Amino acid sequence: MYAVATRTFLTNYPLFLIAALALAAVGAFGFDVSGGASVVVYGLIALYSHRMVILNESYGWNGKPNLPPGERMPAWAFLWRYGLFFLTLIMLVVAVFFKLLPNSTPDELKRIAALYFSMLIVSPFYAVFLTLLGTTLPAAAVGGDKSFRRALYRGRKRFFAT
Numbered sequence: 001m002y003a004v005a006t007r008t009f010l011t012n013y014p015l016f017l018i019a020a021l022a023l024a025a026v027g028a029f030g031f032d033v034s035g036g037a038s039v040v041v042y043g044l045i046a047l048y049s050h051r052m053v054i055l056n057e058s059y060g061w062n063g064k065p066n067l068p069p070g071e072r073m074p075a076w077a078f079l080w081r082y083g084l085f086f087l088t089l090i091m092l093v094v095a096v097f098f099k100l101l102p103n104s105t106p107d108e109l110k111r112i113a114a115l116y117f118s119m120l121i122v123s124p125f126y127a128v129f130l131t132l133l134g135t136t137l138p139a140a141a142v143g144g145d146k147s148f149r150r151a152l153y154r155g156r157k158r159f160f161a162t
Contacts, residue, residue, distance in 0.1 A: 008052045015059045043082040050141035078140040092122045131162045
């Protein structure tokens, strides 16, 4: 797995470099990149990365995959699932965060501690959730069977191996 990841990165580092420089440039101009824009950029990086690894594609400096004529990058199919998983995680962390906070107005240290503990509590459950349904992301990236039912079947079948 590390060999595939290393080969993919070395072959496609221009794409990752362009994404990193774009985010750095936006930050250098004084815009905040910690919000929704960065989630979309990270989602696109995840989409391209899944395709690179699974289909052994190379994008080079232009970032364009070599798709057959008439075929389009399945960005929407991937990104809405990615967004759904992201929002699920955020909602779980926020719900636990507010449950951990005392009723009085907390100081900054209590808020930071509650946030970290929320992530620690939610992470194991979310890992199980991704193990069961996470294969829908690579499937969507390559135009395969994107259904959650099929992803659940794959996840249950390979749960302990994962």
